[in-house]
Amino acid sequence: MKEKITNGMLIALIINMIYPKSIGVSQGVMAREIGSDIWLATIFSCVQALIIMAIVVTIVKNLPKEPVFTGKLKLFINGLKRLIYILLFIFFIVAFGDIMLIFVYHLRDYFLPEAPVWVFVLLGTLIGMYAIFHGIEVSGRLALLGVIFVVLFNILLLLGSLKQFDIRELQPIFNSGVGKTYWASRHMLTDWAAPIMVTIILISDVNKIEFVRKSTIIGVLFATGIMVIWPILEVGVLSAEITAQFIVSCMQMARNAEIGLFIHRYEMIMVAFFSFSIFTQIITTLYCASYSAKKIFNLDDYRKMIIPSAIILSGYSLWLLKDHHHAMHITENQRVTVGLSLLFIVPLLFFILGFIYKWKSSKTA
Amino acid sequence: MDKEIKDLLKQQFNQNLTTNIETIEKVLDKSSDLVKRDFVIHGTSNLRAVCYFTDGLVDKLQVEHVLESLQYEFHKYLATSDGYVDFENSADSLNENLLYNSSVSTTKDLQKGIDAVLIGDALVIVDGLSEAIIIAARGYAMRSIAEPTNEQVVRGPRDGFVENLRTNTATLRRRIRDPLFRIDSVQIGKKTKTDVGIAYIKGLASDDLVEEVKARLSNIEIDGILESGYIEELISDGPWTPFPTIQSTERPDKAASSILEGRVVLLIDNTPFTLLMPVSFWQFLQASDDYYYNFYIGSFFRLIRYIAFVVSLTFPSIFVMLASFHQEMIPTPLALTIASGREVNPFPVLLEALLMEISFELMREAGLRMPKPIGSAVSIVGSLIIGQAAVQAGLISPFMVIVVALTGIASFAIPNYSSSFAIRLMRFPILIASGTLGLLGFTFTIGLLLIHLISLRSFGKPYFEPFAPYEPNEFKDMFIRSPWWSMKKQPSHVTQNTNRVGSNQMPSPPKKGEEDES
Numbered sequence: 001m002k003e004k005i006t007n008g009m010l011i012a013l014i015i016n017m018i019y020p021k022s023i024g025v026s027q028g029v030m031a032r033e034i035g036s037d038i039w040l041a042t043i044f045s046c047v048q049a050l051i052i053m054a055i056v057v058t059i060v061k062n063l064p065k066e067p068v069f070t071g072k073l074k075l076f077i078n079g080l081k082r083l084i085y086i087l088l089f090i091f092f093i094v095a096f097g098d099i100m101l102i103f104v105y106h107l108r109d110y111f112l113p114e115a116p117v118w119v120f121v122l123l124g125t126l127i128g129m130y131a132i133f134h135g136i137e138v139s140g141r142l143a144l145l146g147v148i149f150v151v152l153f154n155i156l157l158l159l160g161s162l163k164q165f166d167i168r169e170l171q172p173i174f175n176s177g178v179g180k181t182y183w184a185s186r187h188m189l190t191d192w193a194a195p196i197m198v199t200i201i202l203i204s205d206v207n208k209i210e211f212v213r214k215s216t217i218i219g220v221l222f223a224t225g226i227m228v229i230w231p232i233l234e235v236g237v238l239s240a241e242i243t244a245q246f247i248v249s250c251m252q253m254a255r256n257a258e259i260g261l262f263i264h265r266y267e268m269i270m271v272a273f274f275s276f277s278i279f280t281q282i283i284t285t286l287y288c289a290s291y292s293a294k295k296i297f298n299l300d301d302y303r304k305m306i307i308p309s310a311i312i313l314s315g316y317s318l319w320l321l322k323d324h325h326h327a328m329h330i331t332e333n334q335r336v337t338v339g340l341s342l343l344f345i346v347p348l349l350f351f352i353l354g355f356i357y358k359w360k361s362s363k364t365a
Numbered sequence: 366m367d368k369e370i371k372d373l374l375k376q377q378f379n380q381n382l383t384t385n386i387e388t389i390e391k392v393l394d395k396s397s398d399l400v401k402r403d404f405v406i407h408g409t410s411n412l413r414a415v416c417y418f419t420d421g422l423v424d425k426l427q428v429e430h431v432l433e434s435l436q437y438e439f440h441k442y443l444a445t446s447d448g449y450v451d452f453e454n455s456a457d458s459l460n461e462n463l464l465y466n467s468s469v470s471t472t473k474d475l476q477k478g479i480d481a482v483l484i485g486d487a488l489v490i491v492d493g494l495s496e497a498i499i500i501a502a503r504g505y506a507m508r509s510i511a512e513p514t515n516e517q518v519v520r521g522p523r524d525g526f527v528e529n530l531r532t533n534t535a536t537l538r539r540r541i542r543d544p545l546f547r548i549d550s551v552q553i554g555k556k557t558k559t560d561v562g563i564a565y566i567k568g569l570a571s572d573d574l575v576e577e578v579k580a581r582l583s584n585i586e587i588d589g590i591l592e593s594g595y596i597e598e599l600i601s602d603g604p605w606t607p608f609p610t611i612q613s614t615e616r617p618d619k620a621a622s623s624i625l626e627g628r629v630v631l632l633i634d635n636t637p638f639t640l641l642m643p644v645s646f647w648q649f650l651q652a653s654d655d656y657y658y659n660f661y662i663g664s665f666f667r668l669i670r671y672i673a674f675v676v677s678l679t680f681p682s683i684f685v686m687l688a689s690f691h692q693e694m695i696p697t698p699l700a701l702t703i704a705s706g707r708e709v710n711p712f713p714v715l716l717e718a719l720l721m722e723i724s725f726e727l728m729r730e731a732g733l734r735m736p737k738p739i740g741s742a743v744s745i746v747g748s749l750i751i752g753q754a755a756v757q758a759g760l761i762s763p764f765m766v767i768v769v770a771l772t773g774i775a776s777f778a779i780p781n782y783s784s785s786f787a788i789r790l791m792r793f794p795i796l797i798a799s800g801t802l803g804l805l806g807f808t809f810t811i812g813l814l815l816i817h818l819i820s821l822r823s824f825g826k827p828y829f830e831p832f833a834p835y836e837p838n839e840f841k842d843m844f845i846r847s848p849w850w851s852m853k854k855q856p857s858h859v860t861q862n863t864n865r866v867g868s869n870q871m872p873s874p875p876k877k878g879e880e881d882e883s
Binding site: 112119120126127130131134135138140142145263264266272276279283 | 690691693694696802803804805807808809811812813815816819820827829832833834835
């Protein structure tokens, strides 16, 4: 029996797939470009993500049933399908590197600076492998817990930061201009590509597929709600200049937070909560990569591709994380190019595929 | 089993008494506890009969009644005046007219007859009859009903299950008088032939669940079942997990409440521990008296138990992680106190914690295995004298003693021993990972543990429900115990027949007008 996830799990997966990267690293990158308007760029990206998600879900959900092809057309269709999954696999390699960047830079830079990077990558990948061996439903369930922890994380941060918040830091709005703010939102939109691509893979596994568009929209809106707090707080508490100076600006926020006189360092508790969201990302991305690999090689079970996928994904992550400068350069430039290109190419290919299916079906009928 | 005996057991009873006796004696040989009572039935033409029973398993008074009625009353109903016996319908006539016992049956199978003798019934074979008569005369010595020592409550019934299956089924029947309450029976164990009762309420427990339980039980192939733990391990969903996916209890009230929630309870002969299924992880943190006290009290103690669970699982690991890797996270005055305590300590924190934890487990195990009076002495010597001496010698820090003692006390607060044990066991890998990799090790092991728990199922039901999958309606009876009048539904993940409490059950004082009328 094919494993199913509930619509609630899909919503939770969308939230977890966007949250960890978007609250810190991407805010820092955008702050270096547009200063205090990062919260506006975040909103821009969320609106674009909402539209893209709705279009992508419509295309993939309404993909007609595959008709019978023969001859060269069959070869072409098989090639096209394989190409889609190769592109998806490439996307998930890049996305996995992003997640590992978050995982390593949060835990290593702030807590274990002497530990080697490979230990983090290895343990993170092992968790992912263990979880997806049990199926995507486990990841869905963990995502539900991840959302609870993320909400707790937000509450803890708000408790510790609100008294330092200065709304004047957010002014003037659109200081860098509307166009530049919109252009900066590409970094966040690249982050949004991950939940959108995950939805493409998981859409057929959702229990109530008729409500999937509604679920994804709820997911995007909910994620926007709990995410947009961060750029506002980062600018209002740290200021845009300070936010821009850190790779992981959210950690600086967490480090600044204090509740009363005695609890003045509780970022570790927050990071412990945050880790579960990252684990969900690792697990889901590894699952989607293994699933894509399964489709590429036309296998019956994705589990056969867990180890090869894990080796490729963790290998790329190790290469990406060889030093901070290298990692951030890729993240700010090539990752955006690859991520956004694939975000548009893959749905387009699905659309072409659907169009051919429809054409063939009508011709046969 | 010897092939010859196997073949003999397949035989049926013969009309010739001598042949029957020879066959039975070939099978059972001359066991010292096997009693064979030959007798002649009066008023007949020297009709012989024999009664077999196992000494110690039968109520001798009942056997004597049987023998008396057979010897002196038989001829009145079944023999003609000249002593001739009509064997055609004798077994049924005996059953209907002569035997006073409440449960009498006849059998043609030798195997059934011998099984009856071995479980404590009396077997009567009459010469000329091709059927044997099985008379329920079980009456062996057993422990009287007492309060379960492992699951004590402050408020609640004091009775517990005992080793006798029938007493246990009666204890449940006394609580649930529903005509749909069923206790099906199976026998498991090729040699022990242990009786197992499957208790559930038809229509409330899902048919799929009942069928699944029966199917798993019927698949068991084992020589013997000496305790419910055997069955638990053979039918569990997670054979490799240390966490119990089936709950065991000695408390009839707990078993009855599970049945009322649509679960299935297995009662196993010769053990007071019954098995409840399916279960969720959170049930192991619930105690019976949560439901008997006011809901504020029940909820408060349940929350305390949740804290105990977290402390028991993570407290030593968090301390080791903070003291070894993340000292900056400890508030400065506290960090200085810890550092001063560790000044003369030669061991790394991880080693110190491991030594202390293992010593604690050692003391606990020794205290448990020793005779009771010595056990408490061992605990006192271990905890007070050795602990004090170790601190004074500078081998361990006073803070570590506090951490380990608190962890130990927290683990005692978990009401279920199996799950408390699983948590104790899990503490060690988390401790080692935290002591070697700091926060990374801690989050890694906790993450693995969480994924493991999330992936578990209990009879197909998610083990971590209602957290994952998320079932908001079930939270009424999870962290807190909501008032009874507000818990209108049964746990939806167990049963579909969900009504539990009627509407408008919230009590209130009489309205003003009503008060005046009364």
